[in-house]
Amino acid sequence: EDQVTQSPEALRLQEGESSSLNCSYTVSGLRGLFWYRQDPGKGPEFLFTLYSAGEEKEKERLKATLTKKESFLHITAPKPEDSATYLCAVQANDYKLSFGAGTTVTVRA
């Protein structure tokens, strides 16, 4: 069974304090790994898709990387508006999607 584990569960950062979120996965044939951002009471918002080990993608203060067993979401010099829950998901060859439980990031000014 496909599994996605995210760590830590929660992360409290000071504004400007860079950090990384981890997503480790086991999947029967990876079609893609996704990162989403979710604000309380709202639907997830797409951030990145990664397809193969070694791939990296960046968007503003966020950078996602992928290895064969895990992905990292690096937040550089975060701002309070980066506070959210960050979700990782994998899509297997049978198109099934599995989500991790998320990492809730709180950035204090």
Added chain:
Amino acid sequence: DSGVTQTPKHLITATGQRVTLRCSPRSGDLSVYWYQQSLDQGLQFLIQYYNGEERAKGNILERFSAQQFPDLHSELNLSSLELGDSALYFCASSVGGAVTDTQYFGPGTRLTVL
């Protein structure tokens, strides 16, 4: 605003009842996905439709069913409701069904089963 609409926003019903959740995808999107999000289970993929056909099935209970209509809107039917079915139900849509296609999520329907 993602362009995906879901109705109703909130739904309160009793155990044993049946409800229908509706989703209208973004204009031009052929794929619709349904998800359930509860506090203890996180975000769970239920089912995907692509241009009217079922594409992938996740952890969808037999009491739940879905369909995508010719105009591409989709409905998720939940029957014999139990307390544990209380959750946020999200619909998402994408242009196609490929992994390269970004999924856009709707605002969700909050279902409360009493």
